[in-house]
Amino acid sequence: MTGTSAHSTSTASDGRSTRWNGHKARRRADMLDAALAVIEANGTEISVQQIADRLKVPRPVVYRHFDGRADLDEQIRRHILDSLLAELLPRLRPDGTVRDAVRGAVGTYVGWVERHPNLHRFLAAGDPHGASGSALAGARDRIGAQLADLFADVLGGFGLDPNRARPTAFGMVGFVDGVVNSWRADGVLTSEQVEGILTESVLALLEGNARSLEVPMTRDTVVAELVARSVAAHTA
Known part of the structure; x- marks a missing residue:
């Protein structure tokens, strides 16, 4: 009992x-x-x-x-980033052509920043000297890692070193982030102009890398077909 x-x-x-x-x-x-x-x-x-x-x-x-004001601010940043990633990460599972995929992901990010300027400024205010807070660094890691996995699968399928994927993916994330931060700081261009600049720049980067590695990819390549060709090349 x-x-x-x-x-x-x-x-x-x-x-x-x-x-x-x-x-x-x-x-x-x-x-x-x-x-x-x-x-x-x-x-x-x-x-x-x-x-x-x-x-x-x-x-x-x-x-x-919360454990004081610093913890509160960090948790606010995490909450902001969660709301952003909920919109952005699904767009990193691309459909359609490479152009469609890039435009969709870039447009989602630029659109979110335009709709939530104060939330974006709060994130930037937490990183005044370029030293990322843990929340911001974690978000960049998640986005970069998802892109790197996609790139690595394609490269590996064509018999190329998949380790090339990570610096390319994280370089793209850093580039997009830098352009958007500059745009929000000066506000000269429209969101459509920024989206166009980013889309063309990322596509040029992808096409340039593809040419140098002899990967059969252009901006008009259907992503699903590219992945299927890489799988077929790997199993041939």
């Missing part, structure tokens, strides 16, 4: 702990959603009080869920 009672008590305690942890996670997510709404409405200089006011809770309640 004693053992059964102890087990029941432990199970009940574990259940309460799980529910409490779930409640804390939901409250934390609510606070991050509120922070993004405040940034969208008011700009990057936000206070904890503004987040608390939006949630109609005392300011200490917000701090209770």
Whole structure:
């Protein structure tokens, strides 16, 4: 009886702990959603009080869920990047031609930045000297790694060193990020112009590398056909 009672008590305690942890996670997510709404409405200089006011809770309640202001800002950046990656990563599983794939991914990123300028500025403000925060670096790694895997599969299929894929993929990510940051800083060009410049530049980079490696790819190549040819070449 004693053992059964102890087990029941432990199970009940574990259940309460799980529910409490779930409640804390939901409250934390609510606070991050509120922070993004405040940034969208008011700009990057936000206070904890503004987040608390939006949630109609005392300011200490917000701090209770984070390890100080630096942790709060980092978690806000992670939340912003999660919303961006939710739109962008699916576009890195390309359909159609190479041109379609590049235009789709670039257009998604440029469009997101144009719709959410304050969120983008908040990310940039967290990286004032080019030293990426962990959230920003993690997002670049995820995007670069997904592109690198795609490139590596094609190169490997044609009997080429797949290690060439990673620097190309991460170089493209850095280039696109740099152009977009410059555009948002000066605001001279339209989003359509920036999208066009980036699309043409990335396509030129891909075509140039393909020619140098004798990979049968141009901007009008259907991606699925390119992958199929690389698989066929690998198994021949």
